[in-house]
Amino acid sequence: MAITLTESAAKHVARSLDRRGKGVGLRLGVRTSGCSGLAYKLEYADDVRPEDLSFESHGVKVLVDPKSLQFLDGTELDFAREGLNEGFKFNNPNVRGECGCGESFNI
Template identity: 75%
Template sequence: MAVTLSDKAAKHVANYLTKRGKGIGLRLGVRTSGCSGMAYKLEFVDEVSPEDLVFESNGVKVFVDPKSMPYLEGMELDFAREGLNEGFKFNNPNVKDQCGCGESFNV
């Protein structure tokens, strides 16, 4: 299985990379944090690491480190606007529970 981006998320990332003037894609990962155990991390990629797993979704390259992959397998990253707020939404089938604030999760 792969990690994918919705059409809206891919457009948002592509637009940001264009405005930024550099970058080849988006890196997704997890880190230990928060009250539920893990939190997502996102960063723009300028260079590929040899261990990266690389997926392409809606024209955007997605990079995942091998340690994060078991937690992200099958996830879709979406981008949503709700009123005045906008941001990424993590549609992750592996999540068993998440904290009330939505910042961390466990599998």
């Protein structure tokens, strides 16, 4: 079981944590939402919770709660710039379908 970051995503997270002046890594999870059922949760983590599962990729810590891991196992998180837009892209091998707006997915 693993969650990984591309080098681009790891550099972006490391720069963001440096600018914030605090934080131990990135917290990733899922929540029930949208028309397809699940949506990603992504935030900077200021601490490690007792239930967190921890993965490290390119020197950046990724924290995931056990319930979310079943939906995220094998996911690679990328950070991409396309024209004027930039953001995280989830390469999740578990996804079977996504809603038309791209906000939610199902497994």
